[in-house]
Amino acid sequence: xxxxxxxxxSGGLIWAFLGSAIAVGFAGWGSVIGVGNTGVAAAxxxxxxxxxxxxxxxxxALPGTQGIYGLLIGFLIWQKIGVFxxxxxxxxQQGFLxxxxxxxxxLVGFVSAIYQxxxxxxxxxxxxxxxxxxxxxxxxxxxxxxxxVLALLASFLMLNGITL
Amino acid sequence: xxxxxxxKATIIALQSEKEILTKALQEFGGLxxxxxxxxxxxxxxxxxxxxxxxxxxxxxxxxxxxEARLSQVKYALEFIKRFGTIKKSMFAPKVEVDEDSYxxxxxxxxxxxxxxxxxxxxxxxxxxLKSKETxxxxxxxxxxxxxxxxxxxxxxxxxxxxxxxxxxxxxxxxDDFKAALNSIDEKVYIETISIGRENTYMxxxxxxxxxxxxxxxxxxxxxxxxxxxxxxxxxxxNIKKLNDELRNIESVRNSLxxxxxxxxxxxxxxxxxxxxxxxERDKKDVTSNFVKTEKTxxxxxxxxxxxxxxxxxxxxxxxxxxxxxxxxxREDELYPTLLDNPSFAQPVExxxxxxxxxxxKGVDPNIxxxxxxxxxxxxxxxxxxxxxxxxxxxALLLLKIKPQGNFKKLVGLMALGGAATAFWGIMFxxxxxxxxxxxxxxxxxxxxxxxxxxLCVGMGILHLFVGMxxxxxxxxxxxxxxxAVFDQGFWYLLLIGILMLALPATAIxxxxxxxxxxxxxxxTQGRTEKNIIKRLLSGVLSLYNITGFLGDALSYLRLFxxxxxxxxxxxxxNSMALMLGGxxxxxxxxxxxxxxxxxxxxxxxxxxxxxxSSRLQYVExxxxxxxxxxxxxxxxxxxxxxxxxx
Numbered sequence: 001x002x003x004x005x006x007x008x009x010s011g012g013l014i015w016a017f018l019g020s021a022i023a024v025g026f027a028g029w030g031s032v033i034g035v036g037n038t039g040v041a042a043a044x045x046x047x048x049x050x051x052x053x054x055x056x057x058x059x060x061a062l063p064g065t066q067g068i069y070g071l072l073i074g075f076l077i078w079q080k081i082g083v084f085x086x087x088x089x090x091x092x093q094q095g096f097l098x099x100x101x102x103x104x105x106x107l108v109g110f111v112s113a114i115y116q117x118x119x120x121x122x123x124x125x126x127x128x129x130x131x132x133x134x135x136x137x138x139x140x141x142x143x144x145x146x147x148x149v150l151a152l153l154a155s156f157l158m159l160n161g162i163t164l
Numbered sequence: 165x166x167x168x169x170x171x172k173a174t175i176i177a178l179q180s181e182k183e184i185l186t187k188a189l190q191e192f193g194g195l196x197x198x199x200x201x202x203x204x205x206x207x208x209x210x211x212x213x214x215x216x217x218x219x220x221x222x223x224x225x226x227x228x229x230x231e232a233r234l235s236q237v238k239y240a241l242e243f244i245k246r247f248g249t250i251k252k253s254m255f256a257p258k259v260e261v262d263e264d265s266y267x268x269x270x271x272x273x274x275x276x277x278x279x280x281x282x283x284x285x286x287x288x289x290x291x292x293l294k295s296k297e298t299x300x301x302x303x304x305x306x307x308x309x310x311x312x313x314x315x316x317x318x319x320x321x322x323x324x325x326x327x328x329x330x331x332x333x334x335x336x337x338x339d340d341f342k343a344a345l346n347s348i349d350e351k352v353y354i355e356t357i358s359i360g361r362e363n364t365y366m367x368x369x370x371x372x373x374x375x376x377x378x379x380x381x382x383x384x385x386x387x388x389x390x391x392x393x394x395x396x397x398x399x400x401x402n403i404k405k406l407n408d409e410l411r412n413i414e415s416v417r418n419s420l421x422x423x424x425x426x427x428x429x430x431x432x433x434x435x436x437x438x439x440x441x442x443x444e445r446d447k448k449d450v451t452s453n454f455v456k457t458e459k460t461x462x463x464x465x466x467x468x469x470x471x472x473x474x475x476x477x478x479x480x481x482x483x484x485x486x487x488x489x490x491x492x493x494r495e496d497e498l499y500p501t502l503l504d505n506p507s508f509a510q511p512v513e514x515x516x517x518x519x520x521x522x523x524x525k526g527v528d529p530n531i532x533x534x535x536x537x538x539x540x541x542x543x544x545x546x547x548x549x550x551x552x553x554x555x556x557x558x559a560l561l562l563l564k565i566k567p568q569g570n571f572k573k574l575v576g577l578m579a580l581g582g583a584a585t586a587f588w589g590i591m592f593x594x595x596x597x598x599x600x601x602x603x604x605x606x607x608x609x610x611x612x613x614x615x616x617x618x619l620c621v622g623m624g625i626l627h628l629f630v631g632m633x634x635x636x637x638x639x640x641x642x643x644x645x646x647x648a649v650f651d652q653g654f655w656y657l658l659l660i661g662i663l664m665l666a667l668p669a670t671a672i673x674x675x676x677x678x679x680x681x682x683x684x685x686x687x688t689q690g691r692t693e694k695n696i697i698k699r700l701l702s703g704v705l706s707l708y709n710i711t712g713f714l715g716d717a718l719s720y721l722r723l724f725x726x727x728x729x730x731x732x733x734x735x736x737x738n739s740m741a742l743m744l745g746g747x748x749x750x751x752x753x754x755x756x757x758x759x760x761x762x763x764x765x766x767x768x769x770x771x772x773x774x775x776x777s778s779r780l781q782y783v784e785x786x787x788x789x790x791x792x793x794x795x796x797x798x799x800x801x802x803x804x805x806x807x808x809x810x
Contacts, residue, residue, distance in 0.1 A: 061771055065729070068768065072732045084739060135518035139782055142775045149725040149776075150718075156728060160613055 012095020016081050019099035019106075020074040023155065027070025027109030027148075034063025034117025041121035045128045055127045055134050059120045062141045066105075066113035069152040073105045076159055090164055101158035108151035116144035166509075166528040168468045168797075170499040172198075173475060175463040176487040182454075182461045184482050186447050192478040193801030195465040196500045199453040204462070221454040221461070230445040233273070236280045237438045243283045244431055247424040261436060262810040269440050276437060279430050286424050290417070297413050304406050307392075309358045309365040310399035318396045320367075327375050331382075331389040332363040341385040345370075348377045365390075435806035443802055443809070450800050465800070466499050499524045500797035509534040511576035519782050520792025527634055529781075529790060534580075536627050536785070537777050541577075542584025543620070544726035544773035546609075547734060549596040550766050551586025555579050581773065588727070596762065597734015609727060616724050624720025625663070627780070628713065631788030632656065638789060650688040657681030659713060682707060716784045722776050730769045737761030 007014065042056035077098055082088045090098075123137025173195060177185050189195055201220035261269070310330065320328050333341050338356075345352045345368070353369040370378050382389075395402055455462040467475055472490050479486055493499045501524050503513055509531040522528050545551065558579035561567065567575055589595065593604030609616035636652035639645070658681030664674025690702035741757040744750045786792075802809055 058771060061768060062775070065768065065772060068729060068733060069725075071736065072729055075732060075736045084743075133518075135515075135778060138775050139779050142779045143783070145776075146719065146722065149722045152729070153721055153725040156725070157613060 008092065012090035012092050012098070013081060013087060015092070015095030015099040016077055016090065019095075019102035020077040022099075022106040023070045023077070023102035023109075024067075024074035025070070026106040027113065028067040030110035030113030031064050031067030031070075034066070034113040034115075034120070035060055037114075037117040038063060038120040038124065041124035045124050048128065052127055052131060055131060056124050058134070059123045059127065059137060059141065062120050062138065062145065063113045063117040065145065066109035066116070066148045069105050069148060070109050073102055073152065073155045073159065076156070077102060080159070080162075080164060088164055094162060094164055097162045098159070101155055101162060104151040104154040104158070105148070109148050112144055112148040112151075116141050116148075119144050166504050166531055167522060167524055167526075168470075168502040168504050170196075170466045170502070170524070170797075171469050171472055171490040171492060172499075173465055173467045173472070174489045174491070175479065177461055177463070177479075177483065178485055179456060179459050179461055181483050181485070182451070182456075185461075185463075185479070185486075186450060188478050188482045189463075190443070190447055190450075190800055190802055192475060194471050194475065194799050195467050196797055196799050197450055197453045197463075197465045200462065200464045201453070201455055204455045216457050216459075218455060218457055221451045221456050223448045223451045226448045227445060227452075230441055230448060233276065234438065234441045234445060236276060237434055237441060240276070240280050240283045240427075241431070241434050241438065243287060244424070244427050244434070247421055247428055258804075258806060258808045259432065259436060260808045260810055261440070266440060266809065269436060270444070273437075275433070279427065279434065282423075282427060286420055286427075289420055293413050293417050293420070297410065300406050300409050300413070303395075304403055304410075306390075307395075307399045307403050307406070309360055309363075310390075311358070311403060313357045313367060313399050315367075316396060316398055317392045317402070322372070325372055326369055327372055327378075328367070328369045329382075329389055330357070330365070330367050331387050332360075332365045333385050333387050334362060335359060335364045337385045338364045338366075341381065341387070344381045344385065345378060348381065349374050352378065363388075439804040439807045439809075442804070446800070446803065466797075468502060493524075498795060501794035502797035503528055503530065505530050508580065511573045511580060512537050514570055514573035514577060515778055515781060517570075518778070519786060519790075521794035521796055523791040523794040526791030526794075527638055527789070529634065529786070532630060532634065533781055533785065536623075536630075537577075537781060538580045538584045539588075539623070540723060540777040540780055541581035541773045542586075542588045543623075543723045544776060545581075545585040545730050545766075545769050546588035546592055546727040547594040547596065547730055548586050548589030548602075549600070550730070550762075550769075551582045551584070551589050553582070554766065554770065555582030555586060558582055577774075578770070581770075581777075585773075592727075592731075594727075594731050594734075597731060597736075597738050597765070599734075599738050609724060610731065613724070616727075617721065620720045620723040621717050623723070624717045624780075624784070625659075627720070627785055628716055628788065629656070629659075631785045635789035650684070650691070654681045654684035654688065658685060658710075662710075719784055720780065722780075726769070726772055726776060729772070730765065733765050733769075734762065737765060 001009070038056075038060040042060050045052050045056050078084065080088075080098070081090060120137070120141040123134075123141055126133050126137040175185075204218060309332070313330070320330055322328060342354055345354060349370065351371070352374070353367075355367040357365045357367060359365070368378070381387075397405075453463070453465075467490075476488055479488060501522050503522070505513065505528070512530045512534040515537060516522060516528075516530055516533070542551065545554075555578075558575050561575050562572070562579060566572075590602075591604065591606040593602055593608050595602050607615050632652045632655060636648040639648035639651070657677050661674045661676070661678030661681055664670040665678065667674075685706055686700065686703035688703065689706035690699035693699040693702055737758065741754045741761065744754040744757060
C-alpha cells in the first residue's frame with residue numbers, strides 16, 4: 001500500500017486528527033517558548049526584588065493564551081468528529097477541510113506566542129525599572145496577541161462552515 | 165468635563181509666622197505646591213528694600229536629619245516584625261493622636277534612640293551567633309568522616325621512624341592506591357576510616373625510609389591530606405562538643421528572641437513616631453519650594469477653584485498679616501489634574517492613569533469610557549457564573565477590607581466587570597461553560613457566529629464614533645468649529661454613509677452621504693498645504709484612512725474570540741471532569757478538576773479581558789482624541805500610614 005492508497009483507505013479522519021494535532025501542538029509549542037522566555041526574564045527581575053513576583057507573573061501568563069486557543073480549536077474538531085464517543089465516518093474532503101481550518105491558529109499561534117514572549121520579556125524590564133508602568137508592558141505584549149486572536153476567529157469560522 | 169478647574173494661589177506672609185503657616189497649609193491639605201525659586205530668580209523687576217535679597221529657602225539640613233531619624237524608625241519597625249507579628253484586626257481603627265500628645269511625642273524623640281540601640285544590639289548579636297554557627301557547622305562536617313577514627317587528633321604526626329597522615333582519595337582509585345602503596349612496602353599501614361559519597365577517608369602510616377615513594381604514590385592518585393591544627397581529642401569527642409555548642413547557640417538565640425519579643429511593645433510607639441516624623445519631614449521639605457526675603461516668605465501653588473475660600477479662611481484663622489491672591493491659569497498653562505467622576509466611573513480612572521494622566525488641556529475620558537470598558541470586559545468573559553463569582557468576591561472585598569487608592573479602583577473595576585460578565589453570560593446562555601443549561605436570551609455566539617460578529621463590530625464602531633465625537637467636542641470647545649466639521653463631520657458622513665449602503669432601505673441616502681463626505685474630505689484635508697495640487701492630493705490620500713478605520717473596527721472581533729475562548733475552555737474542563745465521574749474516588753477527582761479548572765479559566769480570562777479591554781481603549785479609542793501627559797494633583801497634606809491626626 002503506498003501513501004496515497006493509505007490516505008484513501010483511512011478516509012478523512014486521519015486528516016482531522018492531523019489538523020487538531022497541529023492546532024494544539026504548534027500553538028502550545030509556541031506558548032511554551034513564549035512563556036519560558038518570559039519566565040527567564042521574570043526570574044531575573046524577582047532576584048533583585050521578590051516583591052515584583054505578582055507583576056511579572058501577569059506578564060508571563062500573556063504568551064500562554066495561544067496554547068489555549070489551539071486546544072480550543074482542537075477540542076471543537078474532536079467534538080465534531082466524535083472523539084469523545086463514537087467516531088463519525090468522514091470523507092477525505094471533509095477531513096482535509098478540517099485540517100485546513102486548524103492551520104491559522106496552529107501557525108499564527110506558534111509564531112505569535114514566541115514573539116509575544118519576547119515583548120513580555122521586555123515588559124519585565126519595564127517592571128524592573130518602573131513597576132508603575134506595568135500596564136504599558138502588558139499592552140505591548142497584547143498588541144502581538146491580536147493576530148493570534150484573529151487566527152483563532154478564522155479557524156473557528158472555517159470550522160463552523162464545515163458540515164459533516 | 166470632569167477635570168477640576170484650578171487657580172493659582174500666591175501667598176505672602178511673615179518669616180516669623182512661616183512655621184505656623186506651613187502647618188496650617190498642611191492641615192488644609194489642598195494646595196499643590198509649585199517650586200517658584202527659579203521663576204522668581206528670573207524676574208529682575210521685583211523691587212526690594214535696600215540690602216534685602218530674594219532667595220530660595222534652604223531646609224536641607226533639617227530634612228536630612230528627619231530622614232535619618234525616619235529610617236531609624238523604619239529599621240526598628242522592620243526588625244521588631246521578626247519576633248512575631250502584632251495581632252491587629254484588619255478592621256481596627258487607626259490610633260488617634262491629638263495636638264497635645266503630638267507635641268509630647270515629638271519632644272520624646274530621644275526615646276527612639278533607646279529602642280533603636282537595643283534593636284541594633286540584638287541584631288549584631290544575632291549576626292555574631294550566625295557566623296559562629298556557620299563556623300561550627302563547617303567544622304562538624306569536616307570532622308564527620310573521621311568519626312570512627314579512634315585516635316586523638318594531636319597524635320597524628322610524624323615520629324622519629326614513621327610518618328602518619330590522614331586524608332582522602334576518590335573512591336574509584338582506592339584499590340589501585342592501596343595496591344600501589346603495598347607494592348612499595350607491604351608493611352605500609354592503611355586503615356579505611358569511612359567511605360563517603362565520592363571519597364574514601366584513610367589513615368596511612370609508613371616508615372620514614374620509604375617516605376619519598378609513598379608521597380609520590382599519593383600525588384599520583386590525588387591524595388588530599390587533611391589536617392586539624394587547632395583541634396585536640398578524638399573526632400567523636402569533638403563532634404559531640406561542637407554539637408553541644410550548636411545547642412548552646414540555639415538556646416542563646418532563643419533567649420535573644422525573647423528579648424526581641426519584649427520590644428514588640430514598642431511597636432505602637434514606633435508606628436506613631438513614623439507618622440509624626442513623616443509629617444514633620446514633609447513640612448520641612450515643602451519649604452524648599454518657597455522664596456524668602458529677610459522678613460517675608462512667598463508661597464505659590466495650585467488649588468481647586470471650589471476651595472479657594474476655604475484656603476483664605478484657613479490662613480485667616482492663624483494670622484492677620486498676609487496677602488493672598490488667586491489667578492486664573494494662563495491659556496497655555498498646564499495645571500495639575502484632579503478628576504471628579506461619579507463613583508461608577510472612578511475605577512476606570514485607574515486604566516486611564518496607567519496610560520497617561522489626562523492633561524488639563526484635554527478632556528477627561530473616564531465617564532464616557534467606563535461603560536465601554538466594562539461592557540467589553542464582560543463580553544470577553546461572558547459567563548454568568550464566573551461573573552457572579554468575580555462580582556461577589558470583589559464586592560465583599562470592597563465592603564470588608566475597604567481598600568484605598570489604586571487597589572480600590574482595581575477591585576471596583578473587577579466588581580463592575582464581573583457584573584457585566586454576568587449580564588453577557590445571561591444574554592448568551594453561558595453558565596459555567598455550559599454545565600448549567602439555560603438557553604440564551606439574545607443568541608448563542610457558538611451557534612450564530614455572524615450575529616456575534618455584527619454585535620462586536622457594531623459596538624466597536626460606536627466606540628470609535630464616540631472617540632471621534634470627543635475630538636470634535638474638543639475642537640468646538642477650543643473655538644475651532646471648522647476643524648470639527650472638516651476633520652470629524654465629513655468622516656462621520658462618509659463612514660455612516662458607507663454603513664447605510666449595506667442596508668437596501670437606506671442605500672440611496674447612504675450613497676449620497678458617502679459621496680458628500682468623501683468630497684468634503686478631498687477638499688478640506690489638505691488645507692494646511694499652500695499649493696493647490698498638493699492640497700487636493702493630500703485630500704485624496706486622506707481617504708486612505710478608511711482602511712485604518714476598517715482595521716480599528718475589525719480589532720473589536722477580539723471581543724468575540726476571547727468570549728469564545730472562555731466558553732469553549734469551560735466546556736473542555738467540564739467534559740474532562742465528567743469523564744472521571746462514576747466511582748466515588750472518580751467523583752472526588754471530578755470535583756477537584758472542576759474547581760481547579762474553572763478557577764484557572766476565570767483567572768486567565770479575567771487577565772485577558774482586562775488587558776484587551778485596556779488595549780481597545782488605549783489603541784483604538786484614545787488615538788482618536790486623547791491628550792495625556794498631565795500632572796498628578798498631589799497636594800501638600802498630612803500623609804499617614806498608621807495614625808489619624810486629630
